[in-house]
Amino acid sequence: MIKLLLLTALVARAAEAPSQFQKDATLFQAKCAKCHTVGRGDRVGPDLKGVSERREKAWIIGFITKTNEYLDNDHEAKELMARFNGVRMENTNLSEAQAQGVLNYINAASKGPVGPEEEAEPEVQDPASKLRTPDEGRGASWPGLALTLLMLAFAVAVWQAGFAVPAAVLLTVAAGAGYWSLGGRRYYRLLGDQQGYAPAQPIAYSHAQHAGKMKIDCLYCHYGATRSDVAGVPPLSVCMNCHGAVRKPTGASEPSAEIAKFISVWETRLSSAPQSIQWNKVHDLPDYAHFSHRVHVADNIKCQECHGPVQEMSVMRQASSLSMGWCIECHRKTKSDAPTHWKRSGGPLDCAACHW
Ligand code: HEC
Ligand code: HEC
Ligand code: HEC
Ligand code: HEC
Ligand code: HEC
Ligand code: HEC
Structure with missing residues (x-):
């Protein structure tokens, strides 16, 4: 009896709980993906594909859980940091078990797809997919289009009945309705309404x-x-958390002129005439x-x-x-x-x- 209860409880849990792999993958997305990829090139930090082949497991777990200690004292970590322009990996505050989980995910993802029921790329839910986002008047208005077609048909009938001038007027109105329905309405708003301002x-x-x-x-x-x-719009120091190291787009050979622009501004911060970026207010x-x-x-x-x-x-x-x-x-x-x-x-x- 007890065995049966346990079994049903287990089955029920397995059905509702995401697999451990899913949890590890989600943790990686939440804590690491803004700086690392697995197999898609260096970002702020190194590409982690095959990291287990180039480093000891104990070192990796130690580095993830005690990042500051390693970056200050460990010879290999210091060397790595120098290669990444002195950008320090931030403390991720993972426990050893969590770090082990994330490493399992990295190892699995390094090998490519991991079997049918465990996708390599976890399903990161697009937060916007379930939301009702504002209607920006994009796309066609179907009632408007139907009305346009109706007016066109009517104009043709009037034309055939021999009334040229009323037909021309109807045609003009139909053209206007068509323009409005196909997206023109996006450009006409009440005074003071700034929707779409960019x-x-x-x-x-x-x-x-x-x-x-x-x-x-x-x-x-x-x-x-x-x-x-x-x-609030972030200060440049937030951008520099990453752009201290990232000077060019992924795969590019030349440093980016756009990034260079704000780095030159950033470099004036301790001078006698510090500059700042004047973002244009949207809202x-x-x-x-x-x-x-x-x-x-x-x-x-x-x-x-x-x-x-x-x-x-x-x-x-x-x-x-x-x-x-x-x-x-x-x-x-x-x-x-x-x-x-x-x-x-x-x-x-x-x-x-x-x-x-
Ligand atoms: C803010 C950016 C950032 C975040 C977040 C981050 N890292 Fe890093 N990581 C780095 C940088 C930069 C390096 C290179 C060492 C350095 O300069 O500090 C690095 C190095 C590493 C290394 C060593 C790689 C090698 O090639 O030896 C591992 C392993 C690693 N990170 C794992 C993780 C894991 C796991 C997470 C998430 C729990 C994580 N990192 C989150 C920036 C980051
Ligand atoms: C998408 C829905 C939504 C929109 C759009 C929205 N609000 Fe709200 N607002 C809420 C909800 C829900 C609450 C109740 C929050 C609560 O008390 O927990 C709220 C609460 C408030 C409050 C009371 C806050 C308090 O101190 O208790 C004010 C004031 C307010 N909104 C102003 C505005 C103004 C001004 C706008 C337009 C510029 C706006 N809201 C647009 C959903 C919305
Ligand atoms: C939930 C927030 C909210 C509440 C409640 C609210 N208003 Fe407003 N009101 C606004 C916002 C936001 C604007 C600015 C709209 C804009 O810029 O077009 C505004 C604008 C106005 C204007 C200026 C219109 C113009 O064209 O210049 C008047 C007048 C006004 N409100 C009166 C009222 C009165 C009276 C009430 C109560 C019956 C009220 N509001 C309740 C948010 C609110
Ligand atoms: C209920 C509607 C609502 C939600 C939810 C909302 N915003 Fe806003 N946001 C506004 C409005 C209205 C303004 C204009 C405020 C003003 O001019 O005083 C604004 C302005 C801003 C601005 C520029 C000015 C400022 O206040 O700093 C930023 C940046 C911004 N929002 C980011 C965000 C982010 C990020 C989130 C989610 C964490 C968010 N907003 C959620 C309605 C919203
Ligand atoms: C978490 C790391 C991170 C932060 C924070 C960050 N960026 Fe970036 N940014 C990147 C990476 C990585 C790229 C290259 C992306 C690519 O090419 O795929 C990039 C690309 C860019 C580019 C495009 C360069 C080009 O020529 O294509 C600009 C401009 C830029 N960032 C500006 C900013 C600004 C301004 C801020 C601060 C508000 C900022 N970034 C904050 C990581 C970051
Ligand atoms: C890497 C930093 C960064 C991230 C992440 C980021 N933003 Fe922004 N955001 C900026 C900067 C810089 C600006 C000012 C430049 C611009 O308007 O494009 C801005 C501007 C805005 C504005 C308009 C402010 C104004 O002037 O009215 C809104 C709204 C906004 N962000 C919302 C969001 C939302 C929602 C998200 C998440 C989906 C997000 N941002 C993620 C850096 C960021």
Whole structure:
């Protein structure tokens, strides 16, 4: 009897718990992937493909769990750091068991695909896939197109009935409706509505590359978002955590001119005339409306629900209208018949919550 119970419990656990391999893979993605790849070249740190063949296991585990100690005292670690332009690997705070798990993942991924039920590349869930991102008026409007076709057919009928002038007017209106439905509506907004605004920036920094391809967490750079009203744009020191070492795009032979631009600015920081990068502001509410990131982010609203698919943007743009109606619409939907992701504690509707 007890055996049977144990067995069912085990089966139930196996069914719901992700495999250990999945857990190790996820840990690697969360803690290491922003600096390392397995088989896709050096990033901030070395490509870890085949690391077990070039180093002792004890050394690797020691290096991962006691990084600072190794970088200060171990001859091989110091040599490696010199090769990586003196960039220190950050302390990852893993336990030995976790480090062993991550190493298992690295070893498996080094060999390529690892069997049908265990993918080499863990499924990293695209955070935007389940979210309702703002409607940016991209793509065609089907009702609008249907109306256009109807008008066209009507214009032809009127033409055939011998009324040339009304037919021409109808045609013109149909052409306008077609343009509007096929995306023209994106360019026409109420005065003061800045949706879609995407100013050029002094450095060609790309969210698609950093937050998308490299999967760097938004909060790594916009750490203000969980603590204060403003999310904040990161100072150059954050960029230099990586660009102290990364001077060119993967695979390129020449250093990147874009990276060189901000490194030259960075190098003035201790001089008598320090410079800074003047990023152009994209989002800007009027001063009489108050918005706080902290409360919204604490309520587990994803950045993408308000800012759109940032991880796909090579140039940052304002995805939502930021109008009062937009704020209120979501605050209303936090009540009763809302789509599930909006079923949270309600947002306020009184004027004084936002205007004070
Ligand atoms: C902030 C960037 C960064 C993060 C995060 C990071 N590393 Fe590193 N790693 C480096 C750098 C840079 C080096 C090269 C040594 C140095 O300069 O400190 C390195 C070296 C290594 C080495 C030695 C590789 C060799 O060729 O000998 C191993 C193993 C390693 N890292 C594993 C990990 C693991 C596992 C994680 C995640 C738990 C991780 N690293 C997270 C930057 C990072
Ligand atoms: C490597 C650092 C970095 C990461 C990671 C990053 N950002 Fe940014 N972000 C920046 C920089 C630099 C700017 C200013 C330049 C620009 O607008 O492109 C910026 C600008 C923005 C802006 C516009 C600010 C304004 O002026 O209104 C938003 C919104 C934003 N980021 C959201 C996100 C979201 C959401 C993520 C995660 C999916 C993310 N960022 C990840 C560095 C980063
Ligand atoms: C976690 C590491 C990391 C951080 C933090 C980081 N970058 Fe990068 N960045 C990279 C890597 C790696 C590449 C090369 C990517 C590639 O080519 O695949 C890169 C590429 C770039 C490029 C493109 C260079 C080119 O010519 O194609 C620019 C510009 C850039 N980064 C600017 C910034 C700025 C500005 C910041 C700070 C807001 C920043 N990066 C923060 C790792 C980082
Ligand atoms: C509920 C909607 C909402 C969510 C969720 C949200 N933002 Fe914002 N964000 C805004 C609004 C509105 C502004 C304009 C604020 C202003 O001008 O005062 C803004 C501005 C910004 C800015 C530029 C100005 C500033 O405040 O620093 C950055 C950067 C930014 N957001 C990043 C993020 C990141 C990263 C996340 C996720 C961690 C996030 N936002 C989540 C609505 C949101
Ligand atoms: C995607 C949905 C969404 C959007 C868009 C949104 N909010 Fe909210 N907001 C919420 C939710 C949910 C809460 C309740 C948070 C809580 O109390 O946990 C909230 C709470 C608030 C609060 C009360 C904070 C507090 O201190 O209790 C203010 C003020 C606020 N929002 C302002 C705004 C403004 C201004 C905008 C537009 C620029 C906006 N919100 C856009 C969902 C949203
Ligand atoms: C959830 C936040 C929120 C609440 C609640 C709210 N507002 Fe607003 N309100 C805004 C934002 C954000 C703007 C700025 C919109 C823009 O720039 O288009 C705004 C703009 C305005 C404007 C200026 C419009 C213009 O075109 O210049 C007035 C007037 C106003 N609100 C009145 C009110 C009144 C009255 C109430 C209560 C019935 C109220 N608001 C409740 C967020 C809010």
